[in-house]
Amino acid sequence: xNSQLSTMSTVNxxxxxxxxxxxxxxxxxxxxxxxxxxxGKIIDLxxxxxxxxxxxxxxxxxxxxxxxxxxxxxxxxxxxESRGGHAHKRLRQVIIAVKGSFIVNLDDGHQKKQYxxxxxxxxxxxxxxxxxxxxxxxxxxxCLVLASELYDPDDYLYDYNDFIEYIHHx
Ligand code: TYD
Numbered sequence: 001x002n003s004q005l006s007t008m009s010t011v012n013x014x015x016x017x018x019x020x021x022x023x024x025x026x027x028x029x030x031x032x033x034x035x036x037x038x039x040g041k042i043i044d045l046x047x048x049x050x051x052x053x054x055x056x057x058x059x060x061x062x063x064x065x066x067x068x069x070x071x072x073x074x075x076x077x078x079x080x081e082s083r084g085g086h087a088h089k090r091l092r093q094v095i096i097a098v099k100g101s102f103i104v105n106l107d108d109g110h111q112k113k114q115y116x117x118x119x120x121x122x123x124x125x126x127x128x129x130x131x132x133x134x135x136x137x138x139x140x141x142x143c144l145v146l147a148s149e150l151y152d153p154d155d156y157l158y159d160y161n162d163f164i165e166y167i168h169h170x
Contacts (some may be wrong), residue, residue, distance in 0.1 A: 019119035026112045039113045040106045040124055044092065047121040048107040056121045058146065064094050064146040065125065073098070073144045077137040084133040089166070091149040094123040095134075100141030107131040109167050117143075129167050131160060 011169050012023040020043070045063050048055045060067045074083055084104075095104060101118035115124050118138075123146075126132060134143065149155060157163040 004125065008044075010026055011094045019122070020116070020117045021119060021122065024114040034161070037108060038127075039108045039111055039130065040104070040115055040126055043123040043125050045096070045123050054120075058094075058123075065147055068093050068146045068148070069150050070147040071144065072147070073142055074134075075099075075140075075142045077102075077141065077143075079137075079139070081137070082133050082135040083143075085158070087131045087166075088128055088149075089155050089157065089170075090128055091124050091155050092128055093148065093150075094146045095126065096120065096144040096146070097124045097130045098142045098144045100138035101136075102134055102138065102141050102143060103136040105133045105135070109164055129163075129170075131157075131163050 009024060009026045012025070013020075014098075023040075025039075043063065043065075045056045045058055048057075058064045058068070077083060095117065097117035098120050100118060104115045104117060104124055104126075106113045106115070106126065117124055137143075157166055
């Protein structure tokens, strides 16, 4: 079946104060009849407002549904550059646009979903075995990643074909 003809897309706008998040879902008709696994999930993070400004905080298993073992942040991404381009075998993560905006493209091998992240009080939960790329970084954007595992190069699938083979054999 021609995959170009067997997909449909929906756009979901999520207005949140000054944020203009949106989600774009592209689903293959071949998986519509099956129970679809959620591909990415937006998590509301707690936000405390005082006269002195805003504060958003998370803890292991509070706001983030796993034990946070590692945090890293991506910044100074040159215009037009793309990050990611891999999937993880065991690692789960939450991605937060703590400053600026960028697009996260997710692919579980059956369906693709794009998220615009531009809210410091929203996190995008990405499960294991999801191919992701991040692009369209605004100038000065900072991407905070909270991860369920320590850094382990063996947990990465860097080749898309290896990823597809992996998800069909585990
Ligand atoms: P990488 O995961 O490839 O970045 P991205 O997926 O966001 O494009 O990481 C870039 C480099 O940093 C790579 O050489 C691995 C190294 N790195 C660590 O040493 N520890 C870490 O926790 C992370 C995330 C990356």
